[in-house]
Amino acid sequence: MDVRGIVADDVDVRTVSTSYGETELAEVPMRLETADAERPDGRVADGGLETERLADGHERTTVTLWNKWTESAQLLEPGMELLVTDAETKEYQGEKQYSTTGESYVVVEPSFLVNVTAIRNWVECPRLYYLNKLSGVPLNYPVVKGTIVHEVFGDLLRGRELEESIDARVEERGLQLGLLGETPEAVAEDVRENATAIEGWLEQGRLTEGDGSTEAAESTEQTFSPAESSWRSEQLLISETFGIRGRADAIRRGAPVELKTGKNLRKEPRFKDKVQAACYALLLEEHGDEVDTGTLLYTKNSALDRNEETGDLTPAKDFSMGAGLLKFVVRLRNEIAAMEVNGDVPTGYEGDAKCEYCFEQDTCMVVSGRLAQESKAGQIGRPLPDEELEYFERLYRAIEAERRAVHREYAKLWRQDAQERADDDRALIDLEFVEKRPLEEGRWELRARRTAGGTSKLREGDLVLASDGHPVRGDAELAMIERIDEEVVVTADEPVEVTRLDVYPSELTTDRLLVALHDCLLKGDGRRKDVLFGREEPAFSLPEETFIDNNAAQNEAVRKAVGAEDFALIHGPPGTGKTYTIARAIRAMVDRGERVLLSAFTNRAVDNALEAVLEGIGDSLDDDRIVRVGSESGVREDMQPYRLERAGDPEDRLAELENARVVAATTATCGSREMKEQAFDVALVDEAAQLTEPGTFAAANLAERFVLVGDHEQLPPVVRSEGGTQHGLENTSDDEPRAADLTESLFERLVERFPEAGVMLDCQYRMNQRIQYFASQEFYDGELRPAEPAVAGRTLDDLEGVTRDALPEQLRDPVAFVDVEGDGSRYTDDVEAARIAELIETYADAGLAYDDIGVIAPFRAQVSTISKHVPDAVAVDTVDRFQGSSQELIIVSFTATGQLEGPIFEDYRRINVALTRPKRALVLVGDSRALESDPVYARMLEWAQ
Numbered sequence: 001m002d003v004r005g006i007v008a009d010d011v012d013v014r015t016v017s018t019s020y021g022e023t024e025l026a027e028v029p030m031r032l033e034t035a036d037a038e039r040p041d042g043r044v045a046d047g048g049l050e051t052e053r054l055a056d057g058h059e060r061t062t063v064t065l066w067n068k069w070t071e072s073a074q075l076l077e078p079g080m081e082l083l084v085t086d087a088e089t090k091e092y093q094g095e096k097q098y099s100t101t102g103e104s105y106v107v108v109e110p111s112f113l114v115n116v117t118a119i120r121n122w123v124e125c126p127r128l129y130y131l132n133k134l135s136g137v138p139l140n141y142p143v144v145k146g147t148i149v150h151e152v153f154g155d156l157l158r159g160r161e162l163e164e165s166i167d168a169r170v171e172e173r174g175l176q177l178g179l180l181g182e183t184p185e186a187v188a189e190d191v192r193e194n195a196t197a198i199e200g201w202l203e204q205g206r207l208t209e210g211d212g213s214t215e216a217a218e219s220t221e222q223t224f225s226p227a228e229s230s231w232r233s234e235q236l237l238i239s240e241t242f243g244i245r246g247r248a249d250a251i252r253r254g255a256p257v258e259l260k261t262g263k264n265l266r267k268e269p270r271f272k273d274k275v276q277a278a279c280y281a282l283l284l285e286e287h288g289d290e291v292d293t294g295t296l297l298y299t300k301n302s303a304l305d306r307n308e309e310t311g312d313l314t315p316a317k318d319f320s321m322g323a324g325l326l327k328f329v330v331r332l333r334n335e336i337a338a339m340e341v342n343g344d345v346p347t348g349y350e351g352d353a354k355c356e357y358c359f360e361q362d363t364c365m366v367v368s369g370r371l372a373q374e375s376k377a378g379q380i381g382r383p384l385p386d387e388e389l390e391y392f393e394r395l396y397r398a399i400e401a402e403r404r405a406v407h408r409e410y411a412k413l414w415r416q417d418a419q420e421r422a423d424d425d426r427a428l429i430d431l432e433f434v435e436k437r438p439l440e441e442g443r444w445e446l447r448a449r450r451t452a453g454g455t456s457k458l459r460e461g462d463l464v465l466a467s468d469g470h471p472v473r474g475d476a477e478l479a480m481i482e483r484i485d486e487e488v489v490v491t492a493d494e495p496v497e498v499t500r501l502d503v504y505p506s507e508l509t510t511d512r513l514l515v516a517l518h519d520c521l522l523k524g525d526g527r528r529k530d531v532l533f534g535r536e537e538p539a540f541s542l543p544e545e546t547f548i549d550n551n552a553a554q555n556e557a558v559r560k561a562v563g564a565e566d567f568a569l570i571h572g573p574p575g576t577g578k579t580y581t582i583a584r585a586i587r588a589m590v591d592r593g594e595r596v597l598l599s600a601f602t603n604r605a606v607d608n609a610l611e612a613v614l615e616g617i618g619d620s621l622d623d624d625r626i627v628r629v630g631s632e633s634g635v636r637e638d639m640q641p642y643r644l645e646r647a648g649d650p651e652d653r654l655a656e657l658e659n660a661r662v663v664a665a666t667t668a669t670c671g672s673r674e675m676k677e678q679a680f681d682v683a684l685v686d687e688a689a690q691l692t693e694p695g696t697f698a699a700a701n702l703a704e705r706f707v708l709v710g711d712h713e714q715l716p717p718v719v720r721s722e723g724g725t726q727h728g729l730e731n732t733s734d735d736e737p738r739a740a741d742l743t744e745s746l747f748e749r750l751v752e753r754f755p756e757a758g759v760m761l762d763c764q765y766r767m768n769q770r771i772q773y774f775a776s777q778e779f780y781d782g783e784l785r786p787a788e789p790a791v792a793g794r795t796l797d798d799l800e801g802v803t804r805d806a807l808p809e810q811l812r813d814p815v816a817f818v819d820v821e822g823d824g825s826r827y828t829d830d831v832e833a834a835r836i837a838e839l840i841e842t843y844a845d846a847g848l849a850y851d852d853i854g855v856i857a858p859f860r861a862q863v864s865t866i867s868k869h870v871p872d873a874v875a876v877d878t879v880d881r882f883q884g885s886s887q888e889l890i891i892v893s894f895t896a897t898g899q900l901e902g903p904i905f906e907d908y909r910r911i912n913v914a915l916t917r918p919k920r921a922l923v924l925v926g927d928s929r930a931l932e933s934d935p936v937y938a939r940m941l942e943w944a945q
């Protein structure tokens with residue numbers, strides 16, 4: 001049986017004599033998880049809390065770990081989670097106890113998912129693993145070439161022709177190769193050299209592969225078609241038992257095949273390569289396949305000189321995989337999980353690699369020196385100032401907490417059932433598989449029909465896990481959504497019979513935050529850090545020019561943006577012309593000969609700002625000097641002409657990017673390997689109040705100076721580890737302590753620290769005077785005002801065909817409150833939803849079009865309840881989805897009745913966003929008795945009634 005639970009106390013490891021001689025054992029006091037008491041997901045690493053939370057309904061016992069598993073036992077600390085598979089039970093003094101058997105695996109913190117490549121790095125040197133995490137994968141030729149060889153290998157397995165595959169794959173990497181100064185011919189030649197060995201080996205395999213069936217033999221007669229034989233190309237594998245995940249290069253007859261672009265003249269595969277293959281074997285075993293061999297394919301082996309006689313020239317090396325190796329791999333994995341969960345940093349002493357043979361020795365010493373870390377390689381240089389060290393440490397932990405939140409998302413793939421996933425908007429289930437169609441490049445197009453209605457947050461371009469029923473236990477592939485309406489179309493490497501799509505929990509953002517943090521503190525400019533850490537004041541040399549003549553604050557903002565030597569901050573409340581100001585500032589910068597990076601948190605904001613820039617400077621700059629970097633699905637249709645293609649001739653692609661005077665990309669894309677190679681005079685970042693500090697660095701790191709534009713009185717950065725979406729709440733707070741370090745944006749911190757570096761735009765071009773009043777008083781010290789009389793006086797009457805006279809008296813005012821007693825439930829309210837539906841009909845009768853109406857509700861559950869009552873053309877959503885947009889009429893559903901037990905909009909900033917979306921009319925719907933119990937809502941009522 002499997003035993004799973006929480007370590008309840010210190011672990012005792014000792015040596016005992018048995019009939020086989022001296023052996024080690026460890027006794028682990030544990031609280032077992034009973035079947036119906038699932039461990040809460042929101043656990044933090046620090047243990048103590050956990051044990052208390054689990055005090056109820058859990059059985060206390062002792063689990064004995066024998067022999068080598070005592071190594072993993074040494075890693076255990078109270079509060080950690082432990083899993084022992086195939087344990088045996090015995091009675092001891094009336095207590096049921098457990099111990100490992102010869103079949104057992106011991107898994108420390110099984111919910112922490114360790115990547116196979118991490119295990120491979122770790123076995124080379126634990127410190128190397130850490131360094132890779134900090135600095136990310138660099139853009140260098142060996143890495144890019146290796147990727148292309150792997151892609152070609154996958155293509156060959158899927159039956160694509162060799163030359164066609166090489167040409168296509170080299171072409172796809174045009175931009176990267178351009179940045180590396182490589183020519184397509186030379187790269188193709190290099191890849192060919194590696195791929196020929198693979199092809200030859202596959203050919204050979206074809207002769208012996210036959211599974212006896214004549215059909216199979218016939219189908220492979222013309223071309224080698226492994227897709228129809230016992231091969232499978234790259235596969236994403238996740239193990240819920242071992243807490244490991246990774247992508248195997250290929251699976252042959254159920255066993256892993258790993259490709260290495262190098263040579264190995266020994267008979268045996270390299271140890272670290274074996275470890276990697278063994279990881280995949282474990283993953284495959286969990287899927288029910290018995291795996292006892294692994295194959296390593298060294299692509300350079302056949303390309304060697306004929307006269308090199310000493311070595312073993314065969315590219316493929318098989319090895320048998322014993323239980324000992326598999327257990328060893330799990331112990332390595334346990335070391336990583338324990339270290340990460342404890343927040344420790346490896347020193348290098350954990351392994352026995354020799355520093356003098358290591359290519360990374362210098363980097364290792366510099367990082368150790370600057371971060372004051374103990375390291376086997378030693379240290380060079382002076383440590384960072386204390387405040388920077390403290391900051392690095394704090395943010396590092398916060399980012400790692402985010403990573404664990406991503407892991408919890410993974411765990412939900414198997415902990416929640418299909419319906420729960422669907423209810424959480426994390427999966428589309430019950431699809432009806434329609435067809436699979438092979439694509440030219442050996443991939444597949446898969447179609448499925450939706451049988452249930454409803455909205456989904458899945459979008460075109462999203463990566464998903466497409467499965468035939470279960471994303472982990474079933475046949476599953478990483479797939480890309482091509483189209484999603486009543487029918488879903490995805491593309492994938494393998495022809496999975498799709499009946500379910502799950503959101504793919506990606507660690508990419510987390511990885512990039514860490515790299516941005518590292519780059520800012522360890523590679524960053526000294527002066528910048530002096531200002532960021534308050535040792536120096538930001539400097540300005542303001543131009544005397546007038547940039548905008550009808551709005552003093554906007555003009556001042558452009559002057560600061562242009563004249564900032566370090567940074568400038570533009571605080572833009574709703575509708576105050578942030579985008580307009582950004583466009584003017586960029587124009588002024590370009591006029592001064594500067595190269596500008598335009599960035600924002602979302603693609604939508606990047607496209608909006610770019611559109612304004614194009615309108616503003618289209619005449620003074622050729623179109624080809626403005627480039628939008630992003631994926632095809634991320635970039636808005638009308639901005640596609642400016643989008644930089646990645647594929648193509650390396651020189652052309654490089655020239656396009658390097659000649660661009662304005663480059664626009666999201667901050668996430670700024671962290672990509674290609675963008676990290678770029679340098680700018682200035683980075684202008686919109687939506688900066690929604691970005692975490694490292695998220696902002698991703699853009700700011702690329703430029704000499706930066707300008708942040710945002711509003712810290714609207715939504716703060718969204719952080720996963722802060723909570724989740726349980727109970728239909730938009731954002732519940734949970735006691736994860738470290739999220740706070742990410743929820744304050746750099747924008748907010750700097751505005752508070754250096755108010756003189758900022759300008760607040762104070763004239764708004766959106767709302768009727770009456771509507772803006774409350775937000776101005778509550779959130780902007782009464783300083784926000786309508787830009788023009790025409791704005792102040794706007795009403796629904798201005799719209800064609802609408803007469804306010806047709807409305808009941810109460811709704812004629814631009815701001816109205818409708819009192820509803822509600823049905824008393826917490827997250828949804830049918831009575832309120834029905835009332836909102838009536839209101840919408842009333843406005844429609846007065847001539848207002850449905851698509852001029854928006855409804856905002858605090859909880860997703862209420863959003864779907866309201867959606868059922870109102871016409872499709874009415875936009876109904878949560879505040880988060882409404883940020884950045886506006887509507888003629890906005891109806892806000894407060895969904896709170898009786899007592900206010902918890903936060904309605906959780907954070908007053910959400911109220912600000914909700915109340916500042918309308919241009920001409922705002923209706924608040926809620927229970928006045930409940931709202932009166934909170935001072936802010938009480939003031940709101942007074943204003944609205």
Ligand SMILES: Nc1ncnc2c1ncn2[C@@H]1O[C@H](COP(=O)(O)OP(=O)(O)OP(=O)(O)O)[C@@H](O)[C@H]1O
Nearest residue numbers: 550551572573574575576577578579580765884885
């Ligand atoms: N100085 C100005 N003179 C004339 N019109 C302006 C000026 N500044 C902004 N506007 C107009 O006001 C409207 C709102 O401006 P913009 O879209 O730039 O606001 P924003 O602050 O980006 O909005 P949001 O709060 O939605 O992000 C636009 O129609 C814009 O053309």
